[in-house]
């Protein structure tokens with residue numbers, strides 16, 4: 001029965017007692033997810049290549065009364081990923097949430113793409129997600145609970161729009177969606193949910209090259225019905241939803257957040 005006096009659970013307590021690892025969290029969307037999940041009560045492992053930068057985010061979380069740990073981790077290196085998981089368990093005792101977010105986006109015409117470009121993008125954007133998901137899922141499987149949120153992109157394929165100069169990036173993001181679906185099925189018996197988020201153009205340092213070219217920027221905005229870039233906070237709201245029990249019946253889904261781009 002619905003009664004108005006039953007207060008809805010505050011967003012600030014949605015993740016109370018949970019422990020979340022966010023990769024690529026020194027800036028951009030990763031930092032925003034770290035702050036959002038911390039506000040919701042989770043203890044956060046802020047992980048990225050630069051420890052110093054991670055420590056700045058940790059300070060910000062601690063200043064607001066949250067708990068966090070900075071961990072240097074290049075997601076392409078298995079030893080560093082394993083070390084990140086070890087440090088998380090040592091400090092906080094468990095892993096409830098992994099946000100696979102670390103990524104790069106290099107705009108380059110396909111005919112000029114080198115093998116090194118391809119390998120670098122696939123290594124960070126896809127192999128990195130595999131290594132982190134596997135290391136975290138091993139802990140989650142022991143607990144018989146966990147949530148993985150993989151950050152894909154609308155450049156993931158099968159959406160009716162191709163993205164020129166992003167062949168390698170698109171291949172990596174499509175791979176993430178396939179991985180998300182396979183993992184959702186395989187990890188369901190361990191009560192681990194796996195979903196993906198596919199953002200459109202979000203205002204972070206990653207889109208600086210786009211912003212520095214007014215013509216391309218104008219053409220991009222013209223394709224977005226809401227006619228603006230997304231804010232990191234808007235994506236973090238979705239990540240919080242997928243990371244929390246509010247989405248308890250969702251697994252294997254890829255949720256688009258793009259200001260309407262793919263609806264056009």
Ligand code: NAP
Pocket residue numbers: 023024025026027028029030047048049050073074075076101102103104105124128151152153154198199200201202203204205206207
């Ligand atoms: P960002 O501001 O460039 O942040 C990405 C972070 O990942 C950076 O701090 C980066 O560190 C880090 N990183 C790169 N390689 C790494 C590695 N090997 N190990 C650990 N960390 C690494 O980009 P963002 O826009 O927030 O992107 C976050 C995620 O959203 C990415 O997966 C991206 O593909 C996805 N996405 C972004 C958009 C968008 O419009 N912004 C749209 C769709 C999807 P360095 O700076 O040192 O390289």
